[in-house]
Amino acid sequence: MKILVPVKRVIDYNVKARVRADGSGVDLANVKMSMNPFDEIAVEEAIRLKEKGAASEVIAVSIGVKQAAETLRTALAMGADRAILVVAADDVHQDIEPLAVAKILKAVIDEEQPKLVIAGKQAIDNDMNATGQMLAALLGWGQAAFASKIEIEGEAAKVTREVDGGLQTIEVRLPAIVTADLRLNEPRYASLPNIMKAKKKPLEEKTAADYGVDTAPRLEIVTTREPEGRKAGIKVGSVDELVGKLKEAGVL
Amino acid sequence: MPTPTRESMDYDVVIVGGGPSGLSAAIRLKQVDPDLQVVVLEKGSEIGAHILSGAVLDPSGLDRLIPDWREKGAPVTTEVVDDNFFILGPAGQVRVPNWPMPPLMNNHGNYIVSMGNVCRWLAEQAEELGVEIFPGMAASQIVWEGDRVKGVVAGEMGLEADGTPGPMYEPGMELHGKYVFIAEGVRGSLAKEIIAKLDLSRGHEPQKFGLGMKEIWEVAPEKFHKGRVVHTMGWPLGKNAGGGSFIYHLENNQVLVGFVVHLNYANPYLYPYMEFQRFKHHPMVAELLEGGKRVAYGARAISEGGWQSIPELSFDGGVLLGCSAGLVNVPRIKGNHNAMLSGIAAAEAAAEAIAAGREGDRLEAYDAAVRTGAIAKDLKRVRNVKPIWSKLGLYPSLMLGGFDMWVANLTGWNPLGTWKHGKTDAQATGKAADFQPIDYPRPDGKLSFDRLTNVAFSFTNHEESQPCHLKLRDASVPIAVNLPVYAEPAQRYCPAGVYEVLEGPEGPKFQINFQNCVHCKTCDIKDPSQNIDWTTPQGGDGPNYPNM
Numbered sequence: 050m051k052i053l054v055p056v057k058r059v060i061d062y063n064v065k066a067r068v069r070a071d072g073s074g075v076d077l078a079n080v081k082m083s084m085n086p087f088d089e090i091a092v093e094e095a096i097r098l099k100e101k102g103a104a105s106e107v108i109a110v111s112i113g114v115k116q117a118a119e120t121l122r123t124a125l126a127m128g129a130d131r132a133i134l135v136v137a138a139d140d141v142h143q144d145i146e147p148l149a150v151a152k153i154l155k156a157v158i159d160e161e162q163p164k165l166v167i168a169g170k171q172a173i174d175n176d177m178n179a180t181g182q183m184l185a186a187l188l189g190w191g192q193a194a195f196a197s198k199i200e201i202e203g204e205a206a207k208v209t210r211e212v213d214g215g216l217q218t219i220e221v222r223l224p225a226i227v228t229a230d231l232r233l234n235e236p237r238y239a240s241l242p243n244i245m246k247a248k249k250k251p252l253e254e255k256t257a258a259d260y261g262v263d264t265a266p267r268l269e270i271v272t273t274r275e276p277e278g279r280k281a282g283i284k285v286g287s288v289d290e291l292v293g294k295l296k297e298a299g300v301l
Numbered sequence: 302m303p304t305p306t307r308e309s310m311d312y313d314v315v316i317v318g319g320g321p322s323g324l325s326a327a328i329r330l331k332q333v334d335p336d337l338q339v340v341v342l343e344k345g346s347e348i349g350a351h352i353l354s355g356a357v358l359d360p361s362g363l364d365r366l367i368p369d370w371r372e373k374g375a376p377v378t379t380e381v382v383d384d385n386f387f388i389l390g391p392a393g394q395v396r397v398p399n400w401p402m403p404p405l406m407n408n409h410g411n412y413i414v415s416m417g418n419v420c421r422w423l424a425e426q427a428e429e430l431g432v433e434i435f436p437g438m439a440a441s442q443i444v445w446e447g448d449r450v451k452g453v454v455a456g457e458m459g460l461e462a463d464g465t466p467g468p469m470y471e472p473g474m475e476l477h478g479k480y481v482f483i484a485e486g487v488r489g490s491l492a493k494e495i496i497a498k499l500d501l502s503r504g505h506e507p508q509k510f511g512l513g514m515k516e517i518w519e520v521a522p523e524k525f526h527k528g529r530v531v532h533t534m535g536w537p538l539g540k541n542a543g544g545g546s547f548i549y550h551l552e553n554n555q556v557l558v559g560f561v562v563h564l565n566y567a568n569p570y571l572y573p574y575m576e577f578q579r580f581k582h583h584p585m586v587a588e589l590l591e592g593g594k595r596v597a598y599g600a601r602a603i604s605e606g607g608w609q610s611i612p613e614l615s616f617d618g619g620v621l622l623g624c625s626a627g628l629v630n631v632p633r634i635k636g637n638h639n640a641m642l643s644g645i646a647a648a649e650a651a652a653e654a655i656a657a658g659r660e661g662d663r664l665e666a667y668d669a670a671v672r673t674g675a676i677a678k679d680l681k682r683v684r685n686v687k688p689i690w691s692k693l694g695l696y697p698s699l700m701l702g703g704f705d706m707w708v709a710n711l712t713g714w715n716p717l718g719t720w721k722h723g724k725t726d727a728q729a730t731g732k733a734a735d736f737q738p739i740d741y742p743r744p745d746g747k748l749s750f751d752r753l754t755n756v757a758f759s760f761t762n763h764e765e766s767q768p769c770h771l772k773l774r775d776a777s778v779p780i781a782v783n784l785p786v787y788a789e790p791a792q793r794y795c796p797a798g799v800y801e802v803l804e805g806p807e808g809p810k811f812q813i814n815f816q817n818c819v820h821c822k823t824c825d826i827k828d829p830s831q832n833i834d835w836t837t838p839q840g841g842d843g844p845n846y847p848n849m
Contacts, residue, residue, distance in 0.1 A: 081346055081845045238458045242456075
């Protein structure tokens with residue numbers, strides 16, 4: 050069984066995002082970028098399934114600028130077998146929208162025929178939480194979003210999902226799309242020997258045009274603003290004063 | 302704990318540190334012989350993540366390394382057009398005209414750059430030549446073979462807080478080299494070990510240091526003057542410490558504001574970070590920054606010992622490059638050009654030795670090249686400025702140091718001979734009883750910021766469940782010695798708020814918040830008891846500087 054894992058290159062979670070002066074989005078020039086953390090969890094899960102013998106090959110795919118090759122190298126160093134880079138933008142500030150990503154992924158899946166796709170539940174940059182679901186719709190496959198546990202049982206996957214109020218376990222027939230939630234696993238480090246070996250693993254480079262997908266944006270960003278700064282606090286002298294202030298603020 | 306088994310890998314040259322000297326060496330090695338196997342290890346999460354420099358770049362190193370750097374798109378585009386030097390008082394300033402300055406102080410033909418971005422670009426050039434670069438991989442140990450440096454251990458990850466391997470443990474690997482280049486920058490942990498073990502400082506003056514702190518500001522477009530350079534001395538440090546500021550107008554309305562405090566200050570109550578914050582309220586600076594926004598913060602120690610303090614640079618199996626050797630020109634406030642030149646010289650010496658079938662011996666040709674070539678010419682004639690400043694204070698040093706530099710410039714001979722530095726910066730720290738605490742104004746949150754708020758703008762992060770990388774030789778010293786005698790200056794000299802003395806029911810307790818560390822190495826330098834060893838945390842940890 051082949052597993053396909055889409056990975057996205059996003060602003061590193063340690064970096065404090067800063068809005069560009071013209072309000073067109075977050076400044077990414079010379080900013081540290083890394084693999085979307087949910088995608089790292091997805092890669093880890095795919096590798097663990099392979100290590101358990103449930104999968105034969107793990108393919109990582111990234112769609113975006115050519116620098117996403119570094120993100121794919123990380124996936125390869127973690128243990129993916131090969132990678133496909135689909136170059137769809139030359140400006141790091143151009144985000145490829147979920148529908149276009151889903152269409153390209155569908156085209157890749159048509160060629161590769163994986164039985165399982167594990168994706169991150171959302172990217173931490175645009176927080177869309179849409180690609181996995183759109184891909185399932187385009188393929189007509191079953192989907193199990195927000196997975197915190199995956200077990201492969203024959204031709205089906207038993208997936209535990211984090212839902213409001215608890216955990217829900219569902220079974221989806223393969224092929225299927227699963228999106229990874231935070232508690233699915235803790236991803237391993239890409240070790241130095243494995244990073245060295247990853248340099249020799251195959252990384253195929255394609256373009257969006259190779260798949261005939263139009264990546265022109267359908268959404269228009271009207272404006273991007275930073276959150277309001279926190280106002281300075283005050284010290285209160287007594288409980289009564291605190292209650293008074295809270296009443297004043299209309300919260301009591 | 303038993304030594305873990307590690308894979309090992311053999312290279313021609315192993316370079317520790319992806320800064321200007323290490324990357325220049327890597328590039329030159331491949332230029333001389335494309336078949337050489339060259340690896341660069343960088344502890345930052347990416348190349349540039351731990352680079353912090355002013356910087357006004359003297360392009361002499363770049364010119365030698367990549368003569369067509371302009372065509373190749375180096376991020377070196379903002380030529381200095383306007384060079385100003387002010388002596389500040391609390392409310393005003395006096396401009397020192399440019400004419401009495403020795404020609405070497407002239408910034409004509411130099412460029413305002415983000416050295417982080419220059420290093421990112423150098424790394425691209427190196428990779429195109431086939432250099433293997435591994436960011437996020439800290440070289441944490443030397444592999445010794447007797448007194449020969451055979452290689453380093455890099456990429457050990459996943460240790461628990463108590464030092465035992467955790468579930469995600471990766472032992473890392475040994476990288477062996479015919480030659481190992483130590484290019485960690487100022488006060489690197491491996492350089493410190495090598496210098497001590499092989500006694501490389503014998504016969505040389507002790508190294509001296511400064512602490513440089515820097516913020517990147519986005520200012521109102523009408524206040525931005527691309528290519529403007531401003532340096533100041535005087536207020537707010539006054540007689541408390543040597544040092545000064547820089548203000549560089551880079552590009553895109555970004556102004557680089559920095560402040561350097563010489564670490565040989567005596568008053569243990571001095572709080573370098575707060576001096577920097579206070580400095581920004583000077584009317585001349587406040588006027589520039591008002592309405593602007595601070596977008597990044599960081600700090601890094603600088604080597605200031607100069608010519609007298611350069612240790613032996615070669616040892617069996619390797620060499621010290623750049624600021625591992627301490628090649629900053631203090632009055633010019635520049636070291637990047639010498640760092641690059643040192644990398645080039647070491648690469649040429651190593652390539653020649655390897656071609657002759659040598660390995661693991663001393664590259665004396667490199668040592669000689671540094672001590673007789675362009676670096677020597679740059680550093681020798683300014684060698685008295687720093688010691689005169691330390692001993693006589695700011696104004697006499699401007700006069701006497703200037704005189705010494707002028708004569709050296711005209712005749713190639715320093716009339717004052719070679720002054721000694723004397724004490725180390727740690728020894729220069731005075732006792733709390735002999736000094737008064739300094740009352741610093743509270744940061745206003747607009748021009749000045751409290752330390753922890755600013756540290757968030759270094760984007761630093763350390764995996765919490767790992768051993769603390771700031772090692773105390775004796776855990777009792779901070780409270781038993783440093784607190785009563787020196788009012789534990791670690792609370793103040795650390796520009797990232799790593800060290801705290803907490804009052805508790807059982808008396809004061811010393812706390813190390815290593816997650817805040819920005820890898821500046823000041824604690825390793827300034828602790829009066831020399832009780833702190835800065836070691837490398839897990840690779841990829843530490844600041845994530847954007848365009849510092």
